Amino acid sequence: MNPTTDAGNTAGTPDARKTGPVSPFDFILFGGTGDLSMRKLLPALYFRHCEGQLPQDSRIVAVARAEHSAEEFREIMESEARSHISESDFHQVCWDQFLDMVHYRQVDVTEQADYRQLVDFVIDEPSRVRVFYLSTAPSLFNRICQGVHEAGLVTPGSRVALEKPLGRDLETAQEINDQLAKYFSESQIFRIDHYLGKETVQNLLALRFGNVLFEPLWRSEHISDVQITIAEKLGVEGRGKFYDQTGALRDMVQNHLLQLLVILAMEPPATNHPDAVRDEKIKVLRSLRQMTKTEILDNTVRGQYKAGAYADGAVPGYLDNDDIPDDSHTETYAAIRAEINSWRWSGVPFFLRTGKRLEDKITEIIINFKKVPHSVYETADGFSTPNQLVIRLQPQESIKFRVYVKAWGDDMHLQPVHLDMDFNDVFKKRQMIAYERLLMDIIRGDLTWFMRRDEVEAAWEWIDPIRNAWDQSSQPPKGYTAGSWGPAAASGLISREGLTWYEE
Ligand code: NAP
Numbered sequence: 001m002n003p004t005t006d007a008g009n010t011a012g013t014p015d016a017r018k019t020g021p022v023s024p025f026d027f028i029l030f031g032g033t034g035d036l037s038m039r040k041l042l043p044a045l046y047f048r049h050c051e052g053q054l055p056q057d058s059r060i061v062a063v064a065r066a067e068h069s070a071e072e073f074r075e076i077m078e079s080e081a082r083s084h085i086s087e088s089d090f091h092q093v094c095w096d097q098f099l100d101m102v103h104y105r106q107v108d109v110t111e112q113a114d115y116r117q118l119v120d121f122v123i124d125e126p127s128r129v130r131v132f133y134l135s136t137a138p139s140l141f142n143r144i145c146q147g148v149h150e151a152g153l154v155t156p157g158s159r160v161a162l163e164k165p166l167g168r169d170l171e172t173a174q175e176i177n178d179q180l181a182k183y184f185s186e187s188q189i190f191r192i193d194h195y196l197g198k199e200t201v202q203n204l205l206a207l208r209f210g211n212v213l214f215e216p217l218w219r220s221e222h223i224s225d226v227q228i229t230i231a232e233k234l235g236v237e238g239r240g241k242f243y244d245q246t247g248a249l250r251d252m253v254q255n256h257l258l259q260l261l262v263i264l265a266m267e268p269p270a271t272n273h274p275d276a277v278r279d280e281k282i283k284v285l286r287s288l289r290q291m292t293k294t295e296i297l298d299n300t301v302r303g304q305y306k307a308g309a310y311a312d313g314a315v316p317g318y319l320d321n322d323d324i325p326d327d328s329h330t331e332t333y334a335a336i337r338a339e340i341n342s343w344r345w346s347g348v349p350f351f352l353r354t355g356k357r358l359e360d361k362i363t364e365i366i367i368n369f370k371k372v373p374h375s376v377y378e379t380a381d382g383f384s385t386p387n388q389l390v391i392r393l394q395p396q397e398s399i400k401f402r403v404y405v406k407a408w409g410d411d412m413h414l415q416p417v418h419l420d421m422d423f424n425d426v427f428k429k430r431q432m433i434a435y436e437r438l439l440m441d442i443i444r445g446d447l448t449w450f451m452r453r454d455e456v457e458a459a460w461e462w463i464d465p466i467r468n469a470w471d472q473s474s475q476p477p478k479g480y481t482a483g484s485w486g487p488a489a490a491s492g493l494i495s496r497e498g499l500t501w502y503e504e
Contacts, residue, residue: 022443023129024055026122030109030144031135032062033073036163038080040194041135042102044435046085050094053440054101061103061121073104089430109136109144115151122153130155131442134162142179149183161190161442164255165246166451169467170460177453186453190442195256196263196449197434197441199423200397204263204365207391207399214389215268217369219344224386227351227366227494227502228260231358235305235315235482236332240323248302248334249470252354254463258285259451260365261350265340274447278455285458289339296469301478301489303333305357308482315357315482331477332356335490336466351494353501357482363393366502379404379414390502397431398422 027045029037042062048054062073077099082090105121107114122130132148134141141162148154160180167173180189195201208214217223230252236243243251262284269276291299307317318324318332333355340350369387388402400418407415423431441449478487485503494501 018440018444018446021053021055022058022440024058024125025129025131025443026125027058027060027131027133027443028118028122028148029060029062029133029135030140031064032104033064033066033068033076034135036135037062038077039084040433040435041133041439042077042081043084044433044439046081046095046098047089047430047432047436048440049098049101050089050091054098056097056101058101059103059121060101061105061118063105063107063109063118065106065108067106068104070104073102074099077102109140109147112147112150115147115153118148118153119151126155128157129443129445130158132158132160133442134160138162138165138176141176145180145183154183158184159188159190159442159445160184161192163192163194165250166191166255166456167460168246168250169464170457173456173460177457181453187445187447189450189453190438190447191451191453191456192438193255193259193451194434194438195259195393196451197436197438198393198397199431200391200393200399201260201263202437202449203397203399204391209268220346220348222369223348224368224370225349225351225497225499226261226264226368228257228264228353229362229364229366229501230256230354231360231362231485232354232356233310233358233361235357236318236321236324240321243332244324244328244330247330248332248354248356249463249467253334253336253352254459255451257352257354258459258462261338261352262455264365264367265342265345265350267344272448274450275452277448278452282452282454282458284340284342285455285462287341287345288462289341290462290465293465293469293472296466297473297475299337299493300466300470301333301335301487301493302331302470303335303355303480303487303490304328304330304477305332305355305482306479308357308484310483317482318357329476331470333358333477333480333486333490335486335493337493349497351499351501353486353490355480355486359483359485361395364502365389365391365393367391368499368502377412377414379416381416385416388502396422396424 029041031037045054045060068076082095103121105117107117130153132144134144136144145160167176208218262281265284266280267283269280305318307320308315319326319328335351335353338350338352339345340348367389371386385402390400390402392398398421400420402416402418404414405417407413438449478489480487485501491501
């Protein structure tokens with residue numbers, strides 16, 4: 001079955017340019033009053049409408065249990081969704097047109113009779129692309145899929161989109177996937193990791209496969225190590241109950257960090273067809289070296305933040321939150337040394353780290369190249385940090401390449417400088433938020449930037465033994481002060497190989 005054609009309005013290999021309007025669609029947004037809908041999904045659809053990509057007769061219907069008239073839901077959108085659109089990006093005419101496309105239906109997804117309202121809503125357009133976006137608690141995913149199926153809402157042009165967390169481990173992920181498969185074909189299922197919608201993540205493929213410069217060097221002969229960091233300044237306030245059941249390994253490593261690693265490490269796909277790309281991604285996930293329990297304890301660090309301070313004031317520790325048990329061992333920080341069993345990556349460590357309440361909010365990828373084998377020139381730093389590619393995803397998307405040049409003067413003395421490219425300076429236009437691209441891809445039926453079932457399950461297969469080793473360990477997570485770069489042991493993890501974490 002062709003993953004781009006059987007689910008709707010695209011044909012064959014996806015149109016990489018994607019600049020035109022999509023065909024009229026019905027977008028059923030379950031959890032349409034929730035945080036994700038108001039902060040990201042509805043603003044993303046508004047932006048795409050302003051760019052002329054949403055035909056005016058498309059319909060977006062927000063669904064939740066609360067009773068709201070159409071007028072009341074408009075007011076909620078005015079006060080919540082609109083506050084996530086900056087003044088400079090706000091256009092009254094566009095906004096009013098967008099509001100005309102948005103509707104509200106009061107539906108309790110656990111009550112089958114309530115689906116009648118959705119049937120009545122879409123019944124006049126059976127052949128349209130129909131998106132069921134599940135922006136609710138994962139515990140409702142199966143019920144919604146069953147509900148739309150039993151109500152006869154699932155058509156050949158339907159797609160279902162769902163967010164992480166896709167399970168807590170391999171077993172629960174398989175259960176979710178089995179349930180989805182009862183009602184939708186794999187080509188109708190859009191599993192979202194919103195990092196894959198980020199401009200710089202997609203640019204990684206452009207950088208690697210659109211230039212001859214990097215690809216010959218992109219291997220163990222020339223790369224010493226790779227570091228991927230997703231650092232947050234926020235703590236868990238308000239989400240403590242959810243977070244304490246989850247932890248950094250499940251919340252960030254299983255999805256975002258592994259997806260970044262995969263994009264960096266994958267082989268060039270034969271085409272830009274979604275399955276050509278995803279076939280290469282799954283090979284990397286399956287090549288991740290499985291560690292024994294002893295190796296896991298030796299190659300990973302988990303931490304938990306203690307009270308600390310930022311420039312704007314003190315913050316409480318993880319265990320100081322009212323909704324966290326005093327004896328919680330949940331990690332708010334994880335660092336892992338991973339290896340990939342392949343000719344290309346043999347012997348290259350991939351250091352992954354993520355944490356809450358760290359010094360800065362940063363997502364970046366560092367590729368450290370090896371030293372020149374023999375240099376007749378002198379440098380102030382003795383080539384201690386050789387060529388280095390710094391790819392920053394947050395807060396501002398940029399790429400920096402560190403090279404040695406001759407410093408001005410009469411001696412042949414080398415000095416590192418940065419070839420520095422800030423995408424804001426280059427493109428000088430509003431940067432799309434990740435969801436804009438992903439939502440349009442769902443409507444178009446392009447699966448390239450969504451996780452296939454086997455990817456999600458292979459990621460859990462690698463994560464589960466780490467989770468189990470940590471759970472069985474008598475050692476609590478290492479403490480670190482809020483506002484620092486994490487536990488000292490994480491520096492030890494990397495320094496024993498003569499390396500340091502890149503911290504600007
Ligand atoms: P949320 O703010 O708690 O919203 C949940 C939504 O579901 C509300 O609209 C709620 O409205 C509705 N709902 C709950 N029970 C329902 C029922 N029985 N029938 C119909 N509607 C029901 O959740 P969220 O933060 O937006 O998260 C949504 C999903 O995205 C979750 O899976 C989450 O893990 C994932 N996610 C969220 C974020 C984020 O930044 N928020 C980031 C990544 C992933 P009523 O109570 O009125 O029914």
